[in-house]
Amino acid sequence: VRFGADGPIVEAARGATILDAARAAGFFIDSLCGGDGHCGKCRVVVREGNVSGGAAAPLTPEEIAQGFALACLARIEDDALIDIPERSLLREPAPHSGDLRVSRGAGFADEGAVAELDPLVRRLSLRVATPTLENNAADFDRLETAARAALPPNAAIRADLDVLRALPAALRLSDGAVSVTVAWSEGSYRILEIAPAEAVASNLAVALDVGTTTLAAHLVDLTTGATLAAALRYNGQAAYGADVIRRIIWCDSENGGLERLQGITAADVNAMIEDMCEKAGHPREEITAIAAAGNTTMIHLLLGVTPRWIRREPYTGAMRQPPPVRASGVGLAIHPAGLLYCLPSVSGFVGADITAGVMACGLDVGGAVRMLVDIGTNGEIVIGNKDWMVAASASAGPAFEGAGNRDGMRATAGAIDHVGGLAADGALRFTAIGGAPPVGFCGTAYVDLLAELLRAAVMDKAGKFNAAAGSDRLRENSDGTPEFVVVRAGESGAERDLAITRDDVANLMRAKAAIYAAIKVLLRSVGLRFDDIEEVLVAGAFGAFLDMPNAVSIGLLPDLPAARLRFAGNTSLQGAKMAALSVGHYNRARRIADKMTYFELSTDPNFMDEFAAACFFPHTHIEEFPSVRSGRGASGVLSRQDNVKCKMRNEKPRMRAHKA
Numbered sequence: 001v002r003f004g005a006d007g008p009i010v011e012a013a014r015g016a017t018i019l020d021a022a023r024a025a026g027f028f029i030d031s032l033c034g035g036d037g038h039c040g041k042c043r044v045v046v047r048e049g050n051v052s053g054g055a056a057a058p059l060t061p062e063e064i065a066q067g068f069a070l071a072c073l074a075r076i077e078d079d080a081l082i083d084i085p086e087r088s089l090l091r092e093p094a095p096h097s098g099d100l101r102v103s104r105g106a107g108f109a110d111e112g113a114v115a116e117l118d119p120l121v122r123r124l125s126l127r128v129a130t131p132t133l134e135n136n137a138a139d140f141d142r143l144e145t146a147a148r149a150a151l152p153p154n155a156a157i158r159a160d161l162d163v164l165r166a167l168p169a170a171l172r173l174s175d176g177a178v179s180v181t182v183a184w185s186e187g188s189y190r191i192l193e194i195a196p197a198e199a200v201a202s203n204l205a206v207a208l209d210v211g212t213t214t215l216a217a218h219l220v221d222l223t224t225g226a227t228l229a230a231a232l233r234y235n236g237q238a239a240y241g242a243d244v245i246r247r248i249i250w251c252d253s254e255n256g257g258l259e260r261l262q263g264i265t266a267a268d269v270n271a272m273i274e275d276m277c278e279k280a281g282h283p284r285e286e287i288t289a290i291a292a293a294g295n296t297t298m299i300h301l302l303l304g305v306t307p308r309w310i311r312r313e314p315y316t317g318a319m320r321q322p323p324p325v326r327a328s329g330v331g332l333a334i335h336p337a338g339l340l341y342c343l344p345s346v347s348g349f350v351g352a353d354i355t356a357g358v359m360a361c362g363l364d365v366g367g368a369v370r371m372l373v374d375i376g377t378n379g380e381i382v383i384g385n386k387d388w389m390v391a392a393s394a395s396a397g398p399a400f401e402g403a404g405n406r407d408g409m410r411a412t413a414g415a416i417d418h419v420g421g422l423a424a425d426g427a428l429r430f431t432a433i434g435g436a437p438p439v440g441f442c443g444t445a446y447v448d449l450l451a452e453l454l455r456a457a458v459m460d461k462a463g464k465f466n467a468a469a470g471s472d473r474l475r476e477n478s479d480g481t482p483e484f485v486v487v488r489a490g491e492s493g494a495e496r497d498l499a500i501t502r503d504d505v506a507n508l509m510r511a512k513a514a515i516y517a518a519i520k521v522l523l524r525s526v527g528l529r530f531d532d533i534e535e536v537l538v539a540g541a542f543g544a545f546l547d548m549p550n551a552v553s554i555g556l557l558p559d560l561p562a563a564r565l566r567f568a569g570n571t572s573l574q575g576a577k578m579a580a581l582s583v584g585h586y587n588r589a590r591r592i593a594d595k596m597t598y599f600e601l602s603t604d605p606n607f608m609d610e611f612a613a614a615c616f617f618p619h620t621h622i623e624e625f626p627s628v629r630s631g632r633g634a635s636g637v638l639s640r641q642d643n644v645k646c647k648m649r650n651e652k653p654r655m656r657a658h659k660a
């Protein structure tokens with residue numbers, strides 16, 4: 001099978017899907033529904049050859065006539081030439097969370113937040129006393145005496161058998177001058193390696209955020225605390241479904257599925273490590289630790305532990321606090337003795353990414369009650385202070401990651417990320433990531449679009465398009481579904497109109513309602529009201545580019561004064577980095593996870609009522625949104641036209657004007 005007229009050729013077994021053949025050829029085709037034939041994201045064009053199946057809905061009859069097929073259903077029967085349209089490919093994500101700095105704004109922990117370096121792994125240069133008749137203590141005892149002086153008081157030290165085997169020769173070879181690598185593990189320092197003193201190398205770690213959609217990593221120097229390089233990459237598992245439930249199902253149903261998904265993550269992380277090491281000019285063997293945060297399913301898959309039971313009532317994972325393990329044991333290529341530290345999770349659906357986020361935002365410090373909202377593939381919410389914390393997960397689905405909507409896509413080149421200025425005359429402005437021709441909408445654009453459609457009365461508060469508004473962008477598509485055209489085919493990189501459909505609106509409304517309802521139920525569970533919350537922190541890549549006033553005006557976020565709503569950036573990555581640089585923070589993450597009380601919303605009798613009430617723009621109870629009711633908007637919040645966001649993407653402000 002050849003992909004593209006000048007592209008690579010791969011051998012595929014007769015009956016293999018085009019999706020599998022494309023993977024073998026190194027192409028990652030978007031397959032949101034995990035190959036169920038529902039999402040229509042995996043469109044390819046069969047130019048030549050014989051394939052069976054694949055010519056099915058959601059493809060339109062016109063597309064089928066043009067040779068389009070669903071790659072997940074189309075089976076190869078003979079030699080074939082396949083074209084993969086640009087919009088069907090998973091490209092590199094926008095580089096916001098790969099920036100060296102991940103947190104923004106005063107008060108957030110960032111590069112300098114770990115004031116005292118106390119890294120998970122240390123390299124100690126020691127001079128171990130030579131044994132004499134007067135001091136004939138065993139080699140390990142003399143080593144321990146020397147190491148204690150370089151470690152925190154009362155630190156226990158232990159060595160594995162392979163280290164003990166190497167110890168006598170290492171001490172005598174260098175006359176007692178040795179470099180000892182020790183790692184914090186389960187309450188004591190474990191010696192990973194003993195080497196001659198002159199072999200001293202840098203001591204590096206990787207902080208890793210394993211997101212369902214995106215992986216982000218920083219390479220940090222454990223001696224100085226400096227961040228040396230960053231990497232960002234789509235999670236290759238996305239080819240097996242957009243959300244954790246689909247991945248678990250795939251893993252469960254396929255022979256060797258768990259090993260496959262684990263291997264994909266390991267390969268992704270290794271590629272990021274290679275990339276960062278190259279940028280920073282260090283060999284990967286100098287990396288002695290990886291500190292990883294991520295949702296509970298992603299951490300299970302990273303470790304190769306089945307996440308099967310997370311999706312079944314009562315939603316329990318195999319573990320909450322995995323012990324440090326050899327990175328090599330899960331296929332991660334760093335120092336042969338290097339360790340992988342996974343931060344602790346709270347429950348099956350409140351993971352280590354949230355524990356790390358709480359730590360990065362300092363929610364567990366001080367008496368003020370604050371809220372962390374992480375809008376990723378799902379929406380997780382934590383409320384609390386130093387004394388207590390409650391958490392819940394709203395199964396919002398990946399709608400705000402651009403998925404599940406007809407022209408939705410991830411935040412990558414060509415994705416429209418902001419929309420504004422929908423005026424009565426139909427003038428419309430938008431920005432697309434990378435300045436590329438627009439090929440779809442990412443989540444932040446949908447938030448803007450909903451807000452603009454409401455403002456211009458093109459859509460009513462129930463999410464229905466209003467034909468009486470007289471917009472010539474409103475129409476019915478070929479299957480009779482009402483839609484609003486944002487970009488005409490002539491201006492679109494997808495060579496067709498880009499629109500938001502009535503079904504997209506309903507999908508987005510459900511997602512925002514789930515998040516808002518979860519916030520309400522959680523607040524009620526602790527007897528608080530929005531007024532009691534001193535600050536709402538919005539985390540995640542989506543949050544970093546979200547237009548807050550628009551998020552409030554559609555009812556995604558509570559209507560609080562601008563000063564009390566803040567972006568928090570990739571707090572999962574930041575928390576992982578804090579743990580890598582400090583044993584104290586690593587242990588603190590464990591205390592945070594133990595302290596958090598998880599609320600299972602699926603069994604809460606109030607949740608469905610709150611959800612139903614929130615299925616309206618902004619909400620059935622408009623009194624909960626005073627600024628929207630008064631028409632003044634959430635005053636003073638950063639607006640999308642600010643140069644701030646453009647600067648964050650290292651791009652010039654570039655709203656383009658489009659006339660109907």
Ligand code: FES
Pocket residue numbers: 030031032033034035036037038039040041042070071072073
């Ligand atoms: S339709 Fe093919 S992956 Fe969803």
